[in-house]
Amino acid sequence: MTDEEIFEGIDRIEIREGMERTVKSYVLRNNVLSDKAKRVLHEYMEKYGLFYSDSFLDYSAVFGNGKPVVIEIGFGMGDTTAEIALRKPECNYIGIEVFLQGFVHLLDELGKRQIENVRIIRFNAVDVLNHMIPDGSVSGFHIFFPDPWQKKRHHKRRLMNPAFLSLLSRKLMKGGYIYMVTDWEEYADEVLSLSSEETQLINPFGGFAPPVTWRPITKFEQKGMEKEHPINEIWLEKADLFDI
Numbered sequence: 373m374t375d376e377e378i379f380e381g382i383d384r385i386e387i388r389e390g391m392e393r394t395v396k397s398y399v400l401r402n403n404v405l406s407d408k409a410k411r412v413l414h415e416y417m418e419k420y421g422l423f424y425s426d427s428f429l430d431y432s433a434v435f436g437n438g439k440p441v442v443i444e445i446g447f448g449m450g451d452t453t454a455e456i457a458l459r460k461p462e463c464n465y466i467g468i469e470v471f472l473q474g475f476v477h478l479l480d481e482l483g484k485r486q487i488e489n490v491r492i493i494r495f496n497a498v499d500v501l502n503h504m505i506p507d508g509s510v511s512g513f514h515i516f517f518p519d520p521w522q523k524k525r526h527h528k529r530r531l532m533n534p535a536f537l538s539l540l541s542r543k544l545m546k547g548g549y550i551y552m553v554t555d556w557e558e559y560a561d562e563v564l565s566l567s568s569e570e571t572q573l574i575n576p577f578g579g580f581a582p583p584v585t586w587r588p589i590t591k592f593e594q595k596g597m598e599k600e601h602p603i604n605e606i607w608l609e610k611a612d613l614f615d616i
């Protein structure tokens with residue numbers, strides 16, 4: 373690919389459905405590619421980046437092996453993504469994020485540290501899941517500190533809503549997990565209650581989960597802790613009982 377094609381590809385981050393305004397879980401800020409970002413994209417996009425396409429990914433072709441695939445949605449700056457991938461080389465990771473600076477930062481880390489089991493895509497996660505991820509193919513989802521959209525009139529923008537939870541469940545393989553962490557208590561309660569209505573999911577802990585040992589503190593977690601927010605962990609699994 374030429375640099376121009378890469379820069380153009382990275383610029384498109386969502387499917388536009390005609391002239392309709394659909395509610396988005398993100399707001400885009402500063403979308404301009406700096407010279408450094410261009411250098412990083414030039415150097416590493418072909419190896420570690422994915423572009424949106426409306427055909428399902430072939431994971432073995434993407435990673436060159438058949439390891440289980442875990443998808444992280446909204447990785448922010450991506451330092452946690454990189455650390456988890458290094459700590460757990462037995463899995464492959466696909467990171468999805470629309471925030472340009474964060475995307476470029478993680479791309480640079482992956483390239484400099486040669487982290488072979490991660491690929492990242494800059495696109496709306498809802499579109500990626502719907503069009504690129506086969507049903508029943510994902511071993512786990514990581515969703516760390518999704519934007520809480522605190523004001524009541526903004527709650528409709530929350531990523532974790534009934535439709536999205538059902539989409540995640542459909543994409544999971546049997547026994548696969550959804551791991552969400554948030555410092556916004558009322559959002560945590562809401563997701564816990566929504567998950568009890570999703571028939572394909574079980575909560576092995578019957579409430580909030582204990583922290584796992586392999587997750588480093590994320591940037592947004594640090595901010596939440598500084599404000600003395602409680603950190604709530606939610607771990608759900610796709611029941612083995614159901615056919616997809």
Ligand SMILES: C[S@@+](CC[C@H](N)C(=O)[O-])C[C@H]1O[C@@H](n2cnc3c(N)ncnc32)[C@H](O)[C@@H]1O
Pocket residue numbers: 397398399445446447448449468469470471474495496497498515516517518519520531590591592593
């Ligand atoms: C509050 S930040 C948390 C970042 C990181 N996980 C952390 O804990 O530091 C949430 C991130 O989710 C991303 N995001 C929200 N909705 C998204 C979507 N539909 N597709 C891709 N990324 C999304 C935002 O761009 C933002 O960077």
